[in-house]
Structures are given as C-alpha cells and as structure tokens.
Amino acid sequence: MKSMIEQRSAKEYTATKNACKLCAPLGASLVFKGIEGAIPLLHGSQGCSTYIRRYLISHFKEPVDIACSNFAEETAIFGGGMNLKIALQNIHQQYDPSLVGIATTCLSETIGDDVPMFLREYAEQHRNEKTAPLVHVSTPSYQGTHMQGFHNAVLATVKSVTTTGNFSNIGHVNIFPGMVSPADLRYLKEILTDFQIPYMMLPDYSKTLDGSIWSEYQLIPEGGTTVEMIRCSGNAAGSLEFGRILSREKQSAGKWLREKFHVDCHHLGLPIGINETDRFFQVLEILSGRPTPDKYREERGRLIDSYVDGHKHMIAAKVALYGEEDLVVGMAAFFSEIGIQPVLCASGDHSGYLKEEIARLFPSDLDQSIRVMDNADFMDIESAVQDIKPDLIVGNSKGFAMARRLGIPMVRIGFPIHDRVDASRKLHLGYRGTQQLFDRIANKLIEYRQASSTVGYTYM
Amino acid sequence: MADRNQQQEVVMSLDEQNPETVKADLLRRYPIKIARKRSKQIVVNKVGACDDVPQISSNVRTIPGLIGQRGCCYAGCKGVVLGPTRDIINITHGPIGCGFYSWLTRRNQTDPDSSEDKHNFIPYCFSTDMQDEEIIFGGERKLRKAIQEAYDNFKPKAIAVFATCPVGLIGDDIHSVCREMKEKLGINVFGFSCEGYKGVSQSAGHHIANNQIFKHVVGLDDTVREGEYKVNLLGEYNIGGDAFEIDRIFKKCGISIVSTYSGNSSIDDFSNSHTADLNLIMCHRSINYVAEMMDKKYGIPWIKINFIGAEATAKSLRKIAGYFNDQKLIDRVEQVIAEELPEVKKAYLEIRPRTEGKKVMLFVGGSRAHHYQELFNELGMKILSAGYEFAHRDDYEGRKVIPSIKVDADSRNIEELEVTPDPGKYSPRKSPEEMNALENQGIKFSDYEGMMPAMKDGTLIIDDISQFETDAMIEIFKPDIFCAGIKEKYSVQKHGIPLKQLHSYDYGGPYAGFKGAINFYKEIDRMVNSKVWGYIKAPWEKNPELTATYAWG
Numbered sequence A: 001m002k003s004m005i006e007q008r009s010a011k012e013y014t015a016t017k018n019a020c021k022l023c024a025p026l027g028a029s030l031v032f033k034g035i036e037g038a039i040p041l042l043h044g045s046q047g048c049s050t051y052i053r054r055y056l057i058s059h060f061k062e063p064v065d066i067a068c069s070n071f072a073e074e075t076a077i078f079g080g081g082m083n084l085k086i087a088l089q090n091i092h093q094q095y096d097p098s099l100v101g102i103a104t105t106c107l108s109e110t111i112g113d114d115v116p117m118f119l120r121e122y123a124e125q126h127r128n129e130k131t132a133p134l135v136h137v138s139t140p141s142y143q144g145t146h147m148q149g150f151h152n153a154v155l156a157t158v159k160s161v162t163t164t165g166n167f168s169n170i171g172h173v174n175i176f177p178g179m180v181s182p183a184d185l186r187y188l189k190e191i192l193t194d195f196q197i198p199y200m201m202l203p204d205y206s207k208t209l210d211g212s213i214w215s216e217y218q219l220i221p222e223g224g225t226t227v228e229m230i231r232c233s234g235n236a237a238g239s240l241e242f243g244r245i246l247s248r249e250k251q252s253a254g255k256w257l258r259e260k261f262h263v264d265c266h267h268l269g270l271p272i273g274i275n276e277t278d279r280f281f282q283v284l285e286i287l288s289g290r291p292t293p294d295k296y297r298e299e300r301g302r303l304i305d306s307y308v309d310g311h312k313h314m315i316a317a318k319v320a321l322y323g324e325e326d327l328v329v330g331m332a333a334f335f336s337e338i339g340i341q342p343v344l345c346a347s348g349d350h351s352g353y354l355k356e357e358i359a360r361l362f363p364s365d366l367d368q369s370i371r372v373m374d375n376a377d378f379m380d381i382e383s384a385v386q387d388i389k390p391d392l393i394v395g396n397s398k399g400f401a402m403a404r405r406l407g408i409p410m411v412r413i414g415f416p417i418h419d420r421v422d423a424s425r426k427l428h429l430g431y432r433g434t435q436q437l438f439d440r441i442a443n444k445l446i447e448y449r450q451a452s453s454t455v456g457y458t459y460m
Numbered sequence B: 001m002a003d004r005n006q007q008q009e010v011v012m013s014l015d016e017q018n019p020e021t022v023k024a025d026l027l028r029r030y031p032i033k034i035a036r037k038r039s040k041q042i043v044v045n046k047v048g049a050c051d052d053v054p055q056i057s058s059n060v061r062t063i064p065g066l067i068g069q070r071g072c073c074y075a076g077c078k079g080v081v082l083g084p085t086r087d088i089i090n091i092t093h094g095p096i097g098c099g100f101y102s103w104l105t106r107r108n109q110t111d112p113d114s115s116e117d118k119h120n121f122i123p124y125c126f127s128t129d130m131q132d133e134e135i136i137f138g139g140e141r142k143l144r145k146a147i148q149e150a151y152d153n154f155k156p157k158a159i160a161v162f163a164t165c166p167v168g169l170i171g172d173d174i175h176s177v178c179r180e181m182k183e184k185l186g187i188n189v190f191g192f193s194c195e196g197y198k199g200v201s202q203s204a205g206h207h208i209a210n211n212q213i214f215k216h217v218v219g220l221d222d223t224v225r226e227g228e229y230k231v232n233l234l235g236e237y238n239i240g241g242d243a244f245e246i247d248r249i250f251k252k253c254g255i256s257i258v259s260t261y262s263g264n265s266s267i268d269d270f271s272n273s274h275t276a277d278l279n280l281i282m283c284h285r286s287i288n289y290v291a292e293m294m295d296k297k298y299g300i301p302w303i304k305i306n307f308i309g310a311e312a313t314a315k316s317l318r319k320i321a322g323y324f325n326d327q328k329l330i331d332r333v334e335q336v337i338a339e340e341l342p343e344v345k346k347a348y349l350e351i352r353p354r355t356e357g358k359k360v361m362l363f364v365g366g367s368r369a370h371h372y373q374e375l376f377n378e379l380g381m382k383i384l385s386a387g388y389e390f391a392h393r394d395d396y397e398g399r400k401v402i403p404s405i406k407v408d409a410d411s412r413n414i415e416e417l418e419v420t421p422d423p424g425k426y427s428p429r430k431s432p433e434e435m436n437a438l439e440n441q442g443i444k445f446s447d448y449e450g451m452m453p454a455m456k457d458g459t460l461i462i463d464d465i466s467q468f469e470t471d472a473m474i475e476i477f478k479p480d481i482f483c484a485g486i487k488e489k490y491s492v493q494k495h496g497i498p499l500k501q502l503h504s505y506d507y508g509g510p511y512a513g514f515k516g517a518i519n520f521y522k523e524i525d526r527m528v529n530s531k532v533w534g535y536i537k538a539p540w541e542k543n544p545e546l547t548a549t550y551a552w553g
Ligand code: SF4
Pocket: A023, A024, A025, A047, A048, A051, A104, A105, A106, A107, A141, B094, B095, B096, B097, B098, B099, B164, B165
C-alpha cells in the first residue's frame, strides 16, 4: 500500500468553528510568568487579559496575575500611550517587579500604537527612579497563534535583556524548551543539574505556575529564570532549542544568539520517545564532557523494557493526534517507535512545515496512511476522526466533546487541560516523560478494551 | 438624644479591627491620585435611617496596572447574557482569542429536549478568526460568508453576531450585514456592537445585550400560552442547574414560567415573553433594562426576588403569590414552603455548630455578593466584607439613588433605548389602585434595596477589588472562607484559605431554592472544616525547637 500523506489545509470553511488554537498574547504571558519577579502586562482593553488569565489559571490551577493598560473608548481612538505609562507606574509601585513584559492585543495593534516609543518616553520620564527592564513583544492574534506569541516573547526577552560584558558564570548553557508543562521543566532542570551543566532556561515557570502552598505572602510567586541569567545568555557555551518546526522558522532566540553572539545552537525535536531523547542526551554529553548519569541510563532501560513488554497493546493502534505543531511532531516521533499509527496529525497552527516533518518520520515505504491537517479547527478534526475511526484520541481538553460524541477514548496531553487536576504535573519529555505517556496510552487502550469486552477479563 | 451622640463616637469595629485603619492600610501602596480614586470605592458601611448608606463609587473605569477581575463588554454580552441561549448561533466577529475564551467557560446548563427542534449550539464556538487581510481591508465579506455557512450547516432559527475590539476600529458595519443576511436567509439575524473597550466592564455588554434582544426578539410571537400565574424569570443563568431547581419549585406551586433570561432559554421563549404577567428579577444588574422596557412597552410590572437562601426563597414565593393575590396560589405556596422548609432547617441546624461565627468575604459579580449572604447567615457565619466586580451604585445602595448617579463618558456611550407604550400590546397588568394596594401590603415594584442596607455597620464594602487588595484583606483578616471566581481561587488558597467559586460553583450546584440551599450548606461545611488546612505546616515548621531537640537528643 502506498503511503498517503495528505495535506489538508482545512479551509473548506470560512469561519473557524471550535478553534484548535489560542491567541498570541496568551503564549507571551506564559513566557513572562517564567521570569523571576516579572509581571506580564497586556496593552489593550481588559477583556483580553481577564480571559487569558482565566484560561491559564484553569489549566495550571495557580495564581496568574496579568496586568493591563485598560483601554477605554477614547483610548481606542486617541492611542494608548497615557494608559500604558499609568499602568507601568502602578505596577512598579505595587509590585516592584524585576521585569515587565508588555504584549500587545489586537486592539492596540489595530490602532498601530508605537509601544517602543511609549516605553522610551516612560524610561525618560522616570529616569530618577528604579525602573525594571521593559520587554515589548508585538503579538497581534490576527497574525499568529499562542505558539507564535510564545516564541516571539522568548526572542524579544533575550533580545532586549541580553547584554555584552564580562560575566563570571561563563560556560553555562541556554535552554529554550518551548511550551511544555511545569513538570517537564522541572525534569529538564534535574537532568541538567545531574550533568552538572549550569543553565539558563527560558522560560521557567516550573515553580511560578506549580508552586507549593505559601508559608508567607508572596506578592509575585517565587521562582523563574532570573533577569541576571538572561542578561548573560550571549556568553553561554551553547544553546539548546526544542522544536522541529521552530528550527525551521526564520527567527528564534537560539538563532539570534548565534548570529549576534556566536553562541552555538543545537536544534532538537521535543525530546519525546527514545530517538529524540537519545539525541538530547548525546548533546548533553558533548556539552558537559560527562557520560549520561546512571539514573537516566536506568530510566532509558526501563522504558525500553516496557516497550518490549507492552508493545502488543499498542501495535497498529490508530491514534488521532492534535495540538501545537511541535507537540504533534514530537508525539508522532514517539508513536513511530512503538507501532502506533498517528492516522490524523492536526494542528491549528500553520507554519507550513508540519506535513514535511511528519513525512520525515513516516517515510513513504511504510504501509500506512496519515492525514496531516494544519490550520484546522475541531470541526475539521471531528469530521476526519469520524471518517478514520481511530482507537484513541490524543490531545488537549478541547477535544473531549468530540471524543464523547464519537465514543472514542482519549488521553490528555499539552495545553489546555482544564478538566483534570494534574495538568501542571503531567510529564511529556525525556525517558521519564515518555514512560508516563507510554503507560497512560497503553492503560487507556487496555481499559477501553476491557470495558467493552463481553468477557470482562481481569488478568493478562 | 444623648444615646445617639454616644453611639456616633463609638469607633466601629470589624473583627476587632478598626475598619477605617484597614482601609488606610489598603490604600497605602498607591500613588496619591489613585489612592484618592480607590478611597471612594472602599467604604465602611453604616446603615442610617430609611436604609441610607454611604455613597460608594462604582461602575468606574479600572485603573491601568491594577490587576482586577473584570471582563469586557463583549464578555458581558456574548458570554453572560446570550451565551446560555441554546438555539441562537453566536458568531464572534474578530480574531480568534475572544471567541475561544468565551467557549463553554460558563457552566450554564440547558435542556435541549425541551424545544421541539432540540437545537443546542452552546457547545460550538463560531469565529470569523480575522486575519491580517480583514484587519486591513475590512471583514464584512468574511462575516457574510460565515453567516451563510452557519445557516447552511445548521439551519438555525436565529444567528447573532458579536463585535470584538478590532471590528469597531476597522469600521465594519455588522448591523447592515445582519440586515442583509436576515433578508436573504429569512431567519432572524442581528448584531451586537459590544466591542470590548466600550463601557468599563461586562456591565456595558449586559445593557447592549438587553437592548438588542428587546429590539430584535421580544414581542415577535403573541401566542398566549396555557398556564396560570405567568412570569418571566430574569437574570437567572442556570449555573449549576439553579434554574432547574427554581423550575421545580414553581411547578409545585403552579406558577408558569414563560421565559427565563437566559438560563435554559430558547429564542422562542424570548419572542413570547411579553405575554407574561409579572417579571421576576434575580440578578438586577445584568437584566433590569429588559424589565424596565417591558414595563413601559407592555405594562408588565417587575419585582426583585431572590432564590438564594431558604428563607429568601420562601419570602420570594410569598411575594409572587401576594402579587397574583389569588387564594389558591397563596395556599399552594404556603403548602410548598411547609413541605420543603423542614428538611432545609434540619440540614442547617446540623451543620451550624461547625460553621457558627466563621468569617466570610464575598467579592463577586453584580448580585451574588449580596444574594449569597443569605445562605451564610443561615449558617451563622459572619460577613466581614463584600463587593461587586461590575455593579453600579443602585446595586450597592438601592435603586433610590438612581436619580443622583452621575452619568460619565463611559456610560453615555451605551445606548438607552427610547421605549413607549406599544399601541396594540400595552396593557397594564394591574390597575393603579391595585398596584397601590399591593404596595401598601409591602410588595415593592421596580425596586431593589441594594446590598449595603442588608449588611452590618462597620463591614467593608469594596468595589472592583484588585488582586493586590484581595491579598491584603486576607492577610489582615484571615477569613475562614473567601467567595469569588476562578481567577482568585488559587491565589486565595495559597494563603491556606478555601475559596468558593460563586461563578462556576466549583462544578457543584445547584445552590438556588430549597434543595440548592442544602447543597450549599454541605459544601461550605466541607470547605471550612476540611482536614487539608491542618496539614499546611509540617511538624518541623510548627515546632522547630522540638525537632532540634530530637535531632541532637
Ligand atoms: S482581541 Fe486579540 S488578543 Fe484579545 S482576546 Fe481577542 S484574539 Fe486575543
């Protein structure tokens, strides 16, 4: 049978029905939440920041403070400079932040506010006061999704904070993990620490968005990448940047640091599955000059062992997969190792590279047919799923309604997961994350077969 | 006389603190200009003669940089008022986020089986998903196609279009597109200019929603349905099934609901709602406009009722029976109350010893901060502080202050419909004499007494509380439970204090009516008496000396 990799730029419809993407300032806010002492500020009317806070909060189940410049009707007509400056002043006074990350909404973008100029004016007017670094990122949602907002905010932060100079901590590594879970970030830090590699990870919301109960009141939740570390990212020994799709984009923080500061950048896929994780560990061995610690050799060993033992439950299972493009590519890579067919790979993003990246994983001599859809909404996805009848749906909570209608079991990964309690603690990356994904998927398939079996077997 | 003077000198106390000092504390961190503005929105309550209370500044713009909880005009219009109606297709005209974030995020329940066509579009989120091209060249063409598509795919009875911020700026005329498509498709298509920057909060959106529903839907169907004691239930959004519980009680009493705005609603009910004989208002803030307009155009009086709290429910039922003034209904209502109340009483008497005297704060919405005090009172809990997110002065101080409310630029931009009696359909449900007689019996028409007169002296009333002030209030008073929404939930719980969501009910409910009250008592009991809070401090944090002794001992 011929491989059928079919690009379905799903635009049979004009309107988007049940979107499979969120808007750009959400991604940017998430990045700013991962910087120590930082406050995100949306430049526009308050609805956007309230909605975005609400969405982030219901996923992370943690406080998420995002300020806003609160446009009024006349602000929308005359421009938001005044509002932005008042907002900045109030934020400084209340929170004494170490950085303010300013992202624009569609409103301030549509009226064409000159934010860099406002920021220069603000800095000028407050020359004699302590002012935090002000990072501006342009995030019109009519040009990109939350992923663009996320990556652009990482880039903007690095660009505006990095300085030249002599730093004592030479030899550290920059790591740009992309939009992953707090548990993933924590695990990455553990790995780097075990390799004894000093690092600058941007963003790092592992603690700010998955913190413990407070023993004393915190104005801004503790944790996050320090501004100091970001400042010296131009002095790093190298950068690691996750995301096959991101690596093909013209711009990224890693690329910028290479061009500007000659910091070598390793572009890797999201380390999900054995292959991509092996690559990641190889790079770490090179960067650290150390062998992979036993702990991870053992994790890898256990993972392979479970692949061998549990393989039979997965083989030839058909999965419909959706989410951010890089997550989809990462998951598909993992599926390719254990014989799962990702019969549908869909995303609301549209970088234009998704099809090629999936094709790379499933070369044409393979006996399967995969539908790749970018720019898709859940209407498109559902009609494809209805067609293909997969055994399992893998993606964020937004696919639940479809899974329920069609009676197909579902495993939740990525963002948003607002109908489970452990979104922040879900692990996707590395040997350990892959192990969890493997277990969850295998168990879900077994559970479904068990429940729908007429025999009701209890032992295997 | 001497007594009174003495009383005035007494410094008010709130949980053993001076509320004025607390207020000063809250304002300390603000620059002077802002402190001045906020100081008018933070008021120490004092109920005087004729229920006079101090003036509170509200429905004013949130200061940039103060992290608050308010949403936008679009959120109030599409999300709150129109969202719960199951058979209108709502199309958000704008970039993707606004539509996405308002997709199924409120827990309005609906029962599609109660309409013939079983339409239910609530699970869908339609957006024109504007791109660069539309921002530059205009989005009317795309909107037209989106309406056509929605029609082709679903054949709905009605389609509504909601404008988001960029739409107003690029100058798309959604209303003319709607008119054109209405003509073409032969179904009701209407638009809402509810751009997020209008007004100061979702409240502006409520008003716009009320106006358009009134203009485009109410009065379209004159069929007089069967049933006695016909009412509309306004401002009840059926979160967690509240409206179902109210329905249950009404059915038992023999009261017929023509339409509910807008929990479990259908557009057909709205079209027919002018045939009811009484309007009942739950959430005054979001819906009083429709009630006022129906009164003027069709002669339907309105009264404020409240089905949150067992006693409040009983009182509201008696008010309704009083209005219809029919012995059959009066007896029936008494019978229902007699049947239902004992179980409720049993529940709170059992729970009360564990909740008595516990401290509560409520900062939520435009009516719930008031309504829920009833339930807490029934549990013997103490309300220290309360405030609304988007209410106006009348919701705080009572409708009597309406003539003295200054209309600022933000409110002036929201259209006030000119409504006059309908030449064919205006028919006052009661004669002026009957109305007078009812007023004398204590039924107040077109009136809401507000939240503050119902609260104790010395309590702190805080409008549009900021995250910063929230944290400060918690640090100062350490309440036993805090009521707000999802945005505050986890920050409050970080302090080790449970937060009860009064927007989404933490996936619980119903809390309205008699059965709802019991649910709520149990929920609060569970929350304030949960063991979890006792584990927050580890043993070595509780008793560092002890651990040290062991370690070295
Ligand atoms: S206007 Fe833009 S930034 Fe705001 S919620 Fe909508 S899509 Fe997001």
